Amino acid sequence: MTQKVNKQVCIAGGGPAGVLLGLLLAKQGVGVLVMERRETFKREFRGETIAAGSVAILDELGLLQSLKQNGFIKVKCIEMYEREKLLFRADFESFKHKQKFGIDIPQPVVLQSIIDEASQYPNFEIMMGTACVELVEQNGEIVGVIGKQGNELFEVRSELVVGADGRHSQLRKMADIKTKVKTFDRDLVWFKLPKPKNWSQSNMIKVHKNKHLIILPTFPDMLRVGTYIPRGGYRETRQQGIKEFRDMVTEIEPAFKELMEQHITSWKDLTMLDIFTAFARQWSRNGLILIGDAAHTLSPVLGQGVNIAMQDAVELSPFIVNHLQNNPGKTVPREALIPFEKKRKKTVKFVQDFQERQEKILAAKSQMETLVRRVKMRALHRLPWKMKVMSKLQHGIKYN
Ligand SMILES: Cc1cc2nc3c(=O)[nH]c(=O)nc-3n(C[C@H](O)[C@H](O)[C@H](O)COP(=O)(O)OP(=O)(O)OC[C@H]3O[C@@H](n4cnc5c(N)ncnc54)[C@H](O)[C@@H]3O)c2cc1C
Secondary structure (H helix, E strand, O other): OOEEEEOOEEEEOOOHHHHHHHHHHHHOOOOEEEEEOOOOOOOOOOOOEEOHHHHHHHHHOOOHHHHHHHOOEEEOEEEEEEOOEEEEEEEHHHOOOOOOOEEEOOHHHHHHHHHHHHOOOOOEEEEEOEEEEEEEEEOOEEEEEEEEEOOEEEEEEOOEEEEOOOOOOHHHHHOOOOEEEEEOOEEEEEEEEEOOOOOOOOEEEEEEOOEEEEEEEEOOOEEEEEEEEEOOOHHHHHHHOHHHHHHHHHHHOHHHHHHHHHHOOOHHHOEEEOOEEEEEOOOEEOOEEEOHHHOEEOOOOOOOHHHHHHHHHHHHHHHHHHHHHHOOOOOOOHHHHHHHHHHHHHHHHHHHHHHHHHHHHHOOOOHHHHHHHHHHHHHHHHOOOHHHHHHHHHHOHHHO
16 A cells, blocks of 8 residues: 545546536535546447436536537437337427437547546546545444555545445445345347438337337437347347347338348447346445445436436535535535435436336237237327426436
């Protein structure tokens, strides 16, 4: 151990939750260190759709304009089709909020823009290629972490450690926080295709019999396509062969036939995502709080992971600032974090329950279940309070 560093807040994880919290705290004069295990933010297939509520957050922080210069796709509508027949449509123009669109943008661009903004504050520091490998505990309180950069270990002493280290959170395990994990009957396989000419700008679900595709226009001119396979069935899918996989997709969307043949030629063109939801039973201990996927992993339905992670950061920062201003040098106790935890658990539960209901509808297997799906989605489409529910999902409770 070569070094001991003091920072008021040490955040493990430089994803959307961690870097946004870092910026918000730095703006309030808090000394903050973000440790990110990876050397760069370059990562594929992660959180590219940012819901309207989080776009509003980025706009409030003055970041939307520079992101626009980089380029993004506006997401203004969600639609569901059974073949060419419309089952459901939610047009974001009907939101009562000022922010009437989400965006599709590579996540590294968003993270870098938040970090550039935060780096203007001398009290903000980020260490890339640095993992948090241990919690430092004293008398039942978390008082810091051990960081590892290359082969060097060093100690950070903090009033609060934030576990923003994602769906497989190590900090959650180190803090011995138990998690309720739910698995689903299906895993998700993602791939990208060039966007066909005149393709719709809507985020789309296409269902056909007991199968469906999620089709998302992705910056700059691609489609991100997801399809489901039985849970744990990736090996079997591979054994059946890439042609069978392409056939399965083109049976749902015949317009993809040629594109699939040209662009999905090996298993390297696919990314497998095992779907589970996780909900940490408690999000905090004295001196530690979990946020984002570390506290609650969501399913991919309606792409809410980044949204909820960013909302966590926005909701948490006033609690931290308030405690540090009134109790300088003192560990942030669990009791100061519980109001945040309670409030956010309510929001996350609402989103997870909604996702679970949708997943059940989408996962229709028998002919009867697909008929029920059709009826339910058409009924949902006609509901007068449809946009209220969509709005609550997209903007979060705070922004209603
Ligand atoms: C394939 C895929 C597609 C997705 N698409 C969407 C989408 O379109 N829209 C959407 O809203 N959500 C999407 N999600 C979910 C979304 O990516 C997450 O919900 C969101 O990124 C959570 O943010 P986070 O900051 O909590 O965690 P993460 O983004 O996972 O960030 C955690 C960070 O912590 C770092 N880390 C881990 N361990 C340590 C450690 N010990 N020390 C230091 N750093 C550590 C990791 O390297 C990582 O950078 C997708 C997820 C996947 C896997």
